[in-house]
Amino acid sequence: MIESLALLASSRVTTPLVPIQLPEFGVPIWCKLEYLNPSGSTKDRIARYILSKAVRSGVLVPGDAVVEASSGSTSIAFALASAQLGLQFTAIMPEGVSRERVTIIKAYGAKVELTPADDGIQGAIDRAKQLAAAQNAFWPSQFTNEDNAKAHRDETAGEVLCQIPTGKVDLFVSGVGTGGTLVGVTQGLLTAGCQVTPVLARPVSDKLISDIECCSFSKRIPGVADGLSDIFRNAGFTNLKEFEISDDEAIDVTRRLIQAGFPIGPSSGLNYLAAVRAYQEDGGQPVCLTVFPDRMERYFSTELFSRV
Numbered sequence: 295m296i297e298s299l300a301l302l303a304s305s306r307v308t309t310p311l312v313p314i315q316l317p318e319f320g321v322p323i324w325c326k327l328e329y330l331n332p333s334g335s336t337k338d339r340i341a342r343y344i345l346s347k348a349v350r351s352g353v354l355v356p357g358d359a360v361v362e363a364s365s366g367s368t369s370i371a372f373a374l375a376s377a378q379l380g381l382q383f384t385a386i387m388p389e390g391v392s393r394e395r396v397t398i399i400k401a402y403g404a405k406v407e408l409t410p411a412d413d414g415i416q417g418a419i420d421r422a423k424q425l426a427a428a429q430n431a432f433w434p435s436q437f438t439n440e441d442n443a444k445a446h447r448d449e450t451a452g453e454v455l456c457q458i459p460t461g462k463v464d465l466f467v468s469g470v471g472t473g474g475t476l477v478g479v480t481q482g483l484l485t486a487g488c489q490v491t492p493v494l495a496r497p498v499s500d501k502l503i504s505d506i507e508c509c510s511f512s513k514r515i516p517g518v519a520d521g522l523s524d525i526f527r528n529a530g531f532t533n534l535k536e537f538e539i540s541d542d543e544a545i546d547v548t549r550r551l552i553q554a555g556f557p558i559g560p561s562s563g564l565n566y567l568a569a570v571r572a573y574q575e576d577g578g579q580p581v582c583l584t585v586f587p588d589r590m591e592r593y594f595s596t597e598l599f600s601r602v
């Protein structure tokens with residue numbers, strides 16, 4: 295198990311942080327290229343953090359079962375980390391997730407169970423809880439697990455602080471699914487002494503699918519919701535700003551960024567445009583940071599590529 299933990303640890307990469315200034319907006323946004331994590335998304339950070347902690351403490355041993363509910367990225371990350379640790383992973387996802395996601399998860403030797411689309415993310419969460427209890431499986435529960443935000447506080451924010459030449463960040467912009475990214479990175483930057491303001495990139499969606507208690511998830515911008523998660527509300531930030539971005543705008547900007555050489559998924563376009571708006575509203579020259587959570591390849595069958 296020590297060897298597999300070392301394998302898991304060695305799959306950690308420091309993702310690049312680059313300033314991207316699209317000519318049509320004319321403002322520099324610092325973008326953390328999280329799609330360059332090994333499974334193709336920022337969720338590798340939470341999967342590695344949560345599973346290695348459980349293995350080190352003896353909660354999990356090889357052959358044990360792990361069950362998690364997600365719209366896809368988290369399941370892919372847990373499938374990869376479980377393969378490296380010799381764990382049996384089952385992903386629970388609402389019907390309607392892209393074909394690519396299901397194929398990738400199965401390729402890692404994991405199982406996939408789809409719950410009715412109408413029951414949304416909440417249906418998948420309920421089923422994961424039930425299955426974990428029935429099989430005595432480990433359930434990371436990304437929507438309530440505070441280690442989700444801690445992974446970003448300890449890893450993602452730490453990397454940014456080592457990378458950013460200004461040594462400070464004024465605005466951190468992110469969409470919220472579980473809230474782990476927005477909360478964890480903001481907390482990490484605050485702890486390091488940055489006077490950072492968290493900024494919510496809120497999708498204004500014409501197609502909302504999955505309701506959880508706090509909010510609804512966008513169908514066209516997978517992974518992000520139109521409201522604040524429990525993890526976010528529990529963090530108690532009082533200075534949150536937010537910018538509403540329509541699905542069409544987010545998808546246009548995503549296509550534009552792909553053409554500029556960044557192979558991203560739709561939530562990256564949402565984040566980028568909200569970051570541009572936050573920068574412009576600031577009026578000064580803030581150091582404005584965002585993340586590109588995942589890769590374009592898992593959206594080939596979606597509208598993002600309908601014109602290609």
Ligand code: PMP
Pocket residue numbers: 365366367368469470471472473474475476516517518559561562587588
């Ligand atoms: N983008 C994508 C593609 C995602 O899958 C997620 C998480 N479900 C997010 C953004 C939001 O990240 P977080 O859960 O840390 O709020």
